[in-house]
Amino acid sequence: MSAQHLTEFHGLPVFDLPPRxxxxxxxxxxxxxxxxxxxxxxxxxxxxxxxxxxxxxxTTRVAALIxxxxxxxxxxxxxxxELQYVIDAVPRFPALKAFFLADIESEENEISxxxxxxxSPLLQAYPALEELGARGAHQEFTPVHHASxxxxxxxxxxxxxxxxxxxxxxxxxxLERLELWLGSEEYGGDTTVADLAPLLSxxxxxxxxxxGLQDSExxxxxxxxxxxxxxxxxxxxxxxxxxxxxxxxxxxxxxxQPLTHLKRLDLHHHFLSDAMAQRLRETLEPAGVExxxxxxxxxxxxxxxxxxxxxxxx
Amino acid sequence: xxxxxxxxxxxxxxxxxxxxxxxxxxxRVALFRAAARAAGCPxxxxxxxxxxxxxxxxxxxxxxxxxxxxxxxxxxxxLLRGSAFGPDWAPARAEGSAAxxxxxxxxxxxxxxxxxxxxxxxxxxxxxxxxxxxxxxRAHTLLDTAGxxxxxxxxxxxxxxxxxxxxxxxxxxxxxxxxxVKPAHGSSGSGVAALVLGPLGRASATTSAELVRTADGQxxxxxxxxxxxxxxxxxxCALFDALAADPLHVERWLPKATQxxxxxxxxxxxxxxxxxxxxxxxxxxxxxxxxxxxQRGDLDLVRDIAGPGWRRLIDTAEQAAGCxxxxxxxxxxxxxxxxxxxxxxxxxxxxxxxxxxLPGLPGSxxxxxxxxxxxxxxxxxxxxxxxxxxxxxx
Numbered sequence: 001m002s003a004q005h006l007t008e009f010h011g012l013p014v015f016d017l018p019p020r021x022x023x024x025x026x027x028x029x030x031x032x033x034x035x036x037x038x039x040x041x042x043x044x045x046x047x048x049x050x051x052x053x054x055x056x057x058x059t060t061r062v063a064a065l066i067x068x069x070x071x072x073x074x075x076x077x078x079x080x081x082e083l084q085y086v087i088d089a090v091p092r093f094p095a096l097k098a099f100f101l102a103d104i105e106s107e108e109n110e111i112s113x114x115x116x117x118x119x120s121p122l123l124q125a126y127p128a129l130e131e132l133g134a135r136g137a138h139q140e141f142t143p144v145h146h147a148s149x150x151x152x153x154x155x156x157x158x159x160x161x162x163x164x165x166x167x168x169x170x171x172x173x174x175l176e177r178l179e180l181w182l183g184s185e186e187y188g189g190d191t192t193v194a195d196l197a198p199l200l201s202x203x204x205x206x207x208x209x210x211x212g213l214q215d216s217e218x219x220x221x222x223x224x225x226x227x228x229x230x231x232x233x234x235x236x237x238x239x240x241x242x243x244x245x246x247x248x249x250x251x252x253x254x255x256x257q258p259l260t261h262l263k264r265l266d267l268h269h270h271f272l273s274d275a276m277a278q279r280l281r282e283t284l285e286p287a288g289v290e291x292x293x294x295x296x297x298x299x300x301x302x303x304x305x306x307x308x309x310x311x312x313x314x
Numbered sequence: 315x316x317x318x319x320x321x322x323x324x325x326x327x328x329x330x331x332x333x334x335x336x337x338x339x340x341x342r343v344a345l346f347r348a349a350a351r352a353a354g355c356p357x358x359x360x361x362x363x364x365x366x367x368x369x370x371x372x373x374x375x376x377x378x379x380x381x382x383x384x385x386x387x388x389x390x391x392x393l394l395r396g397s398a399f400g401p402d403w404a405p406a407r408a409e410g411s412a413a414x415x416x417x418x419x420x421x422x423x424x425x426x427x428x429x430x431x432x433x434x435x436x437x438x439x440x441x442x443x444x445x446x447x448x449x450x451x452r453a454h455t456l457l458d459t460a461g462x463x464x465x466x467x468x469x470x471x472x473x474x475x476x477x478x479x480x481x482x483x484x485x486x487x488x489x490x491x492x493x494x495v496k497p498a499h500g501s502s503g504s505g506v507a508a509l510v511l512g513p514l515g516r517a518s519a520t521t522s523a524e525l526v527r528t529a530d531g532q533x534x535x536x537x538x539x540x541x542x543x544x545x546x547x548x549x550x551c552a553l554f555d556a557l558a559a560d561p562l563h564v565e566r567w568l569p570k571a572t573q574x575x576x577x578x579x580x581x582x583x584x585x586x587x588x589x590x591x592x593x594x595x596x597x598x599x600x601x602x603x604x605x606x607x608x609q610r611g612d613l614d615l616v617r618d619i620a621g622p623g624w625r626r627l628i629d630t631a632e633q634a635a636g637c638x639x640x641x642x643x644x645x646x647x648x649x650x651x652x653x654x655x656x657x658x659x660x661x662x663x664x665x666x667x668x669x670x671x672l673p674g675l676p677g678s679x680x681x682x683x684x685x686x687x688x689x690x691x692x693x694x695x696x697x698x699x700x701x702x703x704x705x706x707x708x
Contacts, residue, residue: 004575
């Protein structure tokens with residue numbers, strides 16, 4: 001599995017600004033989530049695409065903006081210039097509510113090779129932003145105070161613990177959904193349970209209703225921490241999916257605090273035995289918890305060792 | 315040798331009898347025989363590739379000759395490229411494509427010579443065009459010259475890529491960091507590697523070739539059904555040094571459009587100049603070959619998403635096939651770009667019609683026909699021959 005291009009964002013269908021050569025009709029500015037990206041068969045560069053977007057679209061009505069592949073070679077440089085375009089254009093986007101950086105699939109660049117940048121300056125520039133997402137090898141996140149942000153989703157094959165700590169130190173009083181793909185150590189994912197502690201304390205984000213700590217090699221340890229985390233009773237939805245969750249982690253979940261108040265528990269891509277999956281179903285489903293146990297994985301035997309893989313790494 | 319006339323649909327009806335050069339017992343031969351019988355033609359004669367390669371075959375006078383793939387037969391494989399390995403030959407080996415091509419083209423010339431010396435024998439296709447399609451460098455140049463969109467290729471000039479260091483240096487100098495490296499004479503994805511020169515001097519190659527080192531340190535490559543990824547410098551060096559022992563074609567890896575996150579391409583079969591069949595192939599790897607885990611995707615969805623781009627895509631496939639005007643049936647691999655607005659031609663396949671039970675495109679001449687029936691119909695139309703049942707009408 002790998003990360004996929006967005007088809008819907010902030011409740012709007014995603015629409016690609018067509019290449020200059022296409023001469024296609026454009027939708028109403030507020031009817032779609034606009035995605036800007038280079039066309040690999042065209043010579044137009046991202047800076048030119050950005051200018052064309054500002055010229056051709058009434059950006060004062062744009063609510064959702066996505067930046068996709070910004071360059072044919074995205075291996076060495078973060079999209080700092082591209083992010084700066086958006087930051088500098090604040091007066092042009094009074095209605096912007098949602099932004100996603102680096103909507104890129106592995107055919108364009110592996111997620112671990114997408115060099116990411118600090119997203120805090122964007123949040124500071126757009127105090128009314130409600131949804132922020134980004135994909136890649138996240139390295140840093142300067143703690144911010146932001147009163148409007150409701151959804152933060154960082155996809156990664158290996159997220160630096162500095163990012164987790166930066167988020168944990170932020171003041172985000174409106175944050176309802178937090179999704180972090182922690183990733184694999186081989187690709188830079190070095191978050192420990194200690195780094196997650198402030199997020200799990202429940203004290204940081206009073207409005208939090210969905211927490212996703214996903215795609216982690218230490219998913220069992222995360223589950224153990226979750227089993228006693230003060231944040232859990234206030235959640236409506238929890239995702240410990242895409243990672244290396246085994247029977248040990250699930251056992252911890254079952255023997256910890258009740259999870260029956262959850263509307264949804266997402267554990268897809270897991271390494272649970274059939275028996276453990278059944279125990280989870282019997283415990284949670286009668287209470288009305290929607291349980292996602294799809295994508296039961298098997299450890300791969302290589303060189304006499306068993307290997308468990310997270311869903312998204314390289 | 316008579317060439318088929320592209321538009322000869324009338325003329326004296328004479329009973330058509332087919333001969334197919336192929337591997338007896340193969341799916342290809344079985345499907346073709348069934349299609350010929352279904353069209354009312356007598357049971358086709360099968361000339362085994364093995365016998366062609368041993369020089370032990372004759373062709374019947376007046377026969378319509380179909381040349382099919384020599385692949386998937388161990389004995390034929392050994393006859394074609396065994397000399398490159400000696401005692402170490404194994405059917406799964408991924409090297410030896412240069413030797414294979416020499417053997418194959420010599421056999422094609424033999425068939426053409428025999429056909430020319432056989433009164434009334436018509437080759438359905440053209441051996442020179444088949445040979446060109448089995449040289450990815452030549453085919454790429456032909457398509458490019460004709461204005462068919464193709465991914466830019468590494469210009470190797472008169473100095474073929476010699477190995478890993480040479481490849482990496484020349485790619486860097488050409489500004490190519492994501493490429494497909496393909497044995498120029500390969501097929502079925504054998505030896506193909508999707509190579510990325512990543513950040514900080516790191517590189518990654520995704521390939522179905524399995525790297526095996528013998529006890530004495532020799533490197534061998536085996537075709538595998540499992541696509542794997544090599545990132546260690548020593549592995550990359552071993553892999554590409556081994557691949558470069560045969561001629562390589564190197565072209566830019568244009569990111570493909572995806573369906574449910576799976577990279578997709580289209581095999582469009584062009585029969586007698588017109589697109590008659592198309593299948594969408596999706597995979598979780600950069601390679602979409604069905605035996606490497608590729609699956610058939612949803613073609614209707616593509617037509618919806620691509621909109622006007624669909625017609626342009628079909629036009630491109632027909633334009634590509636037009637570069638090989640004497641070939642009755644060509645499988646064109648079209649690579650849709652992300653967003654489905656544009657595309658490029660990845661490969662042209664002389665034996666690209668093994669698409670069992672795939673119905674013809676609605677509105678095409680082959681609507682309701684599988685690829686083999688479409689071939690038989692086109693062969694009868696273009697040669698002015700008639701099926702036996704038609705020929706014996708009073």
